[in-house]
Amino acid sequence: MSLPPGFLDELRSRTSLSQVVGRKVIWDNRKSNQGKGDMWAPCPFHQEKTASFHVDDRKGFYYCFGCHAKGDAISFVCETENVDFMEAVEILAREAGMTMPARDPQAAQKADRRGELAGIMEQAVNFFRLSLAQQAAAGARDYLARRGLDGAAQDRFELGYAPEGNALFAHLTGKGIDPQKIIDAGLAARPDDGRAPYDRFRGRITFPIRDPRGRCISFGGRAMDPNARAKYLNGPETELFDKGRNLYWHGPAREAAGKGQPLIVAEGYMDVIALVQAGFGATVAPLGTAVTEDQLRLLWRIADEPVIALDGDKAGLRAAHRVIDLALPMLEAGKSLRFVILPEGQDPDDLIRASGAGAMQKLLDQALPMVQLLWSRETEGQVFDSPERRAALDKALRDKILTIRDPSIRSHYGQAIKDMRWHLFNPRRTGFQGGGGQARRWQAPGTPQASTKSSLLAASDDRVQEHLREAVILAALICTPDLIEEVGHQLERMECRDPDHDAMRAALLELHAGGDARAVVADRVGAEALENLMRIPHVTICPAVRRPGDVEQARLTLAEAFGKLAALRGLDAEIAEAEEELSGMADEAVTWRLREAAEARNRALRSQQEDKATYEKGPNGLLIDRDERSAFDALLNKITYTKPRR
CATH class of the missing domain: 3.90.580.10 (Zinc finger, CHC2-type domain)
Incomplete structure (x- = not known):
């Protein structure tokens, strides 16, 4: 049946x-x-x-x-x-719980025909092997000897030789085999002009291609004539052979992989033979085409993480990139690919001959995960010195990641790309790498900038306020880490003057999806520093901390905290610029800008949770903090009375 x-x-x-x-x-x-x-x-x-x-x-x-x-x-x-x-x-x-299919007479007849064609293929294997020992195959034997393939290796891989002319067709028909079946098996072809059929393989070293059950289903042939139209030739697709659904050396490689050897995908027949001879028995190759979806499924049935070994030239890299694009939508949990890019100008045989099997094993041990090769493709040789170029990189990577159907894998790929992006644009944790490549160092904790050392506001509680806003942001994200990706761009730009806050910020940016934020932060800064953060009174009463995991509440808290922090630092910037302008004549423009910045800061800081009694009306009727008003008036007096009016 x-x-x-x-x-x-x-x-x-x-x-x-x-x-x-x-x-x-x-x-x-x-x-x-x-x-x-x-x-x-x-x-x-x-x-x-x-x-x-x-x-x-x-x-x-x-x-x-x-x-x-x-x-x-x-x-x-x-x-x-x-x-x-x-x-x-x-x-x-x-x-x-599966129902056995009903017997199909046509299917049985088809199976019988396939068995008959496979029998013809076995006769061809024997004929080609015998031909390799004849005088006409001297050049082929010399070539195999130069490649290090002795008689034992030739027998192991069943290598043969297809003589010139139509020797195989004559041999098989002489045994009473129907000429049409020889053609149907892919061993011969009939010219369009009606002449007699001719052998498909002539003047070539032959490589039998077997299915996982061990049946010969086709051949590959390597031309001995350097002027041949094709160096390598595969048999045509037949009832037995579909080149996109089979692999060279499939059966033995599956057995070797089952014993623990890594599954390697090489480019061609001779690469497979060289690797197997060197001890890498679980090696296969696609059959003259780029890797197909069906071949990927075959590979994943053999091993969870096959290693794609390709030549280090441009063609090899292009082939690797095609495999990545093909594999991304097919990824499943535990099923992936790794890549070995050989030194440029060398194939596996060259590498093994020059440096031994140990050199190949070293490359296999350093095989790149697919996400890293994807990243390299989009970034190598590129300069990201403008927002537009960075945005183009983000779009290209996002488009690729979105092709992954499995949501869990898509999330992990997004996190991995985020980590690599962070390290590309932020090579040092103590600085921010700008678009032009110049690093801007952060100011030491608690040290006023040079331009504001003489400012009265430098002695106020601005630093305390900034420290509290940073603490609220960090605590809210520790309690609800699902929002890290959403506010990541703001978190990256947040300059933390406190080294513990800076370390916590870096730990949160590096947190992988689904990771334990508390554990990661505690590991980076220590449990005591984390406890000190969470014990700050302003943090303990924060709704996002009191209700961890509440995404909406955390989103509101973060929006308010980031806004207040921006307003605080915006006023600092205006005051610093005003300090510089004091060297000239003060005018209404300076005082207006300072007043507007102070009132914007006040609007951002004002919330329902804060004590209204600490505020009084400013010059235009808006509330302003009394301490800030006092410092602000002192600055205006300094502007008014230390410089002559026009």
Whole structure:
């Protein structure tokens, strides 16, 4: 009976291998990790006392390091229940609540035809391998020897040689095989002018392409003639072969990955062979095209985080970027990619020959996560010295992140990009990196700026007020960290004169989505400093602190606090400028600007929670703090009586 496409995949996804195997074994709890699906037990296929039988529940495969038994849930039921393949499928389908499909005579006929074509392909494998030993293949053997592939390696990878002319077609038809089936298998083609069919592979080293079940489904060919139209040639798509849904060296790589080797995706046949020969057995390659969605799904079925190894030239980087764009919408929790970019001008074989397998392993250990390569693509070689350029960067990254369908992954990507953006534009925590690349240092805590040292207002409580507003902002965000991203641009620009406040601000900006704000801040500044912040009376009565997690209340509190802080520092700036203008003649413009700044500050500071008795009417009828009014009048007197009028 033939099963419809996708049925077995659905069955395997619904079946827990550890539950199936658990009916026959007793798990070793000391060695097993159930949370990760990493289970160990004595092997049920041979007598032993140690736990050498390993089940990887997430990948759906088992392997015994003693007797080397391996397989999936279906093969396990076949072996332990003494049933054939279809009976095992029926048992598992019944347990998974799936209905077995009705027998389809046409599907059975199609399966029989596919089996017949696969048989023809196997005969082609044998013919090409025998041809490699003939005199006509001397050049091919020399080439393979120069690439370090001896007879054992040639046998391992079933390398062969397709002679010039139509030798394969003549060989197969001589065995009584229908010429049309040779064409249908992709081994020959019929000219449009009606002439006799000809071999597709001629004068080439051949690489058999096998499906995960081990059946030969097509060939790749490497031309020996340097003037050939195509250096590498793949077979056409047939009933057996879909190049976008298969991988070279798929079956052996899956087995090696199941034993713990990293899954590597190389560019071509010879790259795979070089890496496998060097000990990296879990290596595959796409078949002459860029990686497709179906191939990505195949890769993720083998390993959670395949490593894409590409040449370090521009073409390799372009290929990496195409893979990123393809993979972003497909990302799922625990499924991602990492990237190895080889030194420019070297492929894996060159690197291994020059520096050994250790050099390749070092690159694999330093493989870049996908988000870092995405960031590099948008920032490398760019200068962000204007708001417009920064905005363009933000838009490009935002557009890419929005293609991620999984909301959790999208959030984490956003946080990672935010962190990298922060480090790009704020290379030092003690300064703000401006658009022109010049760092502006913050003033030491409590030290008036040079331009205001002689100002009477420098002796007032402005610094205390600023400190309180900063404390309210930090405490509100610690209690409701969900708003950090929303007010991040304001938080980045907030200059904290208190070093503890500055450290808390930096910790909040670096906080990852879903992180514990209190723990992160306490780790950065110490628990005592955090407690001191939360014990400030002005902070303890703040509604956003009394109701942590209330987003709307926190949003109102932050808007008010940022506004008051801006007003406070706006008045400071006006006073500083006025101080500079005292060197000339005072006029009404100076006093008007000071009065307007003071009243704007007063409007921002006035709220329902503050004591109205501390205010009196200013010159234009607005309320002004008495202490501030006294300092303000003193400044006006200084302007009026220390300089002659016009």
